[in-house]
Amino acid sequence: MKNEGYKVLSSFIKFIIIALLASDVVVMASLPWTLQWLMSVFYEGNIAIMYAFYMVILYIFGILMLFILNELRVIFNSVEKSDPFILRNVTALKRISKASMITCIIFLVKTFAVNSLMTMVSLFIFFIASLFCIVLAEVFRRAVEYKNDHDLTI
Amino acid sequence: MAIILNLDIMMAKRKIGLNELSERIGITNANLSILKNNKAKAIRFSTLEAICRELKCQPGDILEYTNDNEV
Numbered sequence: 001m002k003n004e005g006y007k008v009l010s011s012f013i014k015f016i017i018i019a020l021l022a023s024d025v026v027v028m029a030s031l032p033w034t035l036q037w038l039m040s041v042f043y044e045g046n047i048a049i050m051y052a053f054y055m056v057i058l059y060i061f062g063i064l065m066l067f068i069l070n071e072l073r074v075i076f077n078s079v080e081k082s083d084p085f086i087l088r089n090v091t092a093l094k095r096i097s098k099a100s101m102i103t104c105i106i107f108l109v110k111t112f113a114v115n116s117l118m119t120m121v122s123l124f125i126f127f128i129a130s131l132f133c134i135v136l137a138e139v140f141r142r143a144v145e146y147k148n149d150h151d152l153t154i
Numbered sequence: 155m156a157i158i159l160n161l162d163i164m165m166a167k168r169k170i171g172l173n174e175l176s177e178r179i180g181i182t183n184a185n186l187s188i189l190k191n192n193k194a195k196a197i198r199f200s201t202l203e204a205i206c207r208e209l210k211c212q213p214g215d216i217l218e219y220t221n222d223n224e225v
Contacts, residue, residue: 152195154185 007080014076021069028062031055050114057110064099064106071096085147090140097133100126158218159197161190164209179204 027034035054039047071092078084107123165175176186181201188194189201202213209216 149195152188152193154181154189154194154197154201 007082010076010079014073014080017069017073017076021066021073024062024066024069028059028066031058031062053113057106060106061103064103068096068099071099085140085143087141087144090137090144093133093137093140097130097137100130100133104130156219156222158220159189159192159194160216160218161205164211164216165190168209170209175205175208178208 032055035051035058039051039054043050074092075084075089078086078089104123104126107119107126110119111123165172172186172190173183176183179186179201181204189197205216206213
């Protein structure tokens with residue numbers, strides 16, 4: 001029963017990840033129009049330069065999020081199959097860590113260009129997430145080694 | 155690996171097959187195959203005890219040490 005609950009939860013999280021992936025694609029596809037509309041409502045000044053700046057930053061961010069969500073989907077796929085301790089998950093966590101660090105650098109650039117409290121909070125969150133994923137990748141690598149040893153102990 | 159398991163030799167001496175031995179010692183056929191082909195990284199005392207009991211031999215009869223560095 002406990003195992004069933006865990007499987008239902010991992011399936012539910014996987015569903016959320018897929019929904020987020022789809023919404024990421026939709027947001028990126030509609031970004032040129034939505035950004036123009038938002039800037040015309042909330043921004044006063046040289047719109048052309050800021051529009052180009054935000055477009056570049058948001059597209060890089062969107063692609064990185066797509067990448068991170070896809071790697072998370074791979075991890076939750078293996079969790080759903082009750083076999084999470086595989087080398088592919090170690091690779092996925094390392095990739096998420098690198099992508100988070102790049103995101104952190106992008107937010108750092110944005111902090112100097114157009115600062116806001118939300119940018120600084122996001123910068124901090126992605127920095128911590130990156131470090132967290134490096135440590136988790138190492139923990140998973142050790143777990144994979146222990147699992148292989150255990151599987152080959154007869 | 156420096157430790158070799160001569161399980162196949164002892165099985166041949168006792169004229170016992172893989173299926174029969176795996177049933178008698180209570181491990182799966184696949185796991186016994188891993189042991190027989192020297193793919194295992196470790197062996198539990200309980201498994202070794204069961205193998206020795208069923209093959210009527212000593213651990214030394216199935217385990218052998220060879221120095222990997224020797225040419």
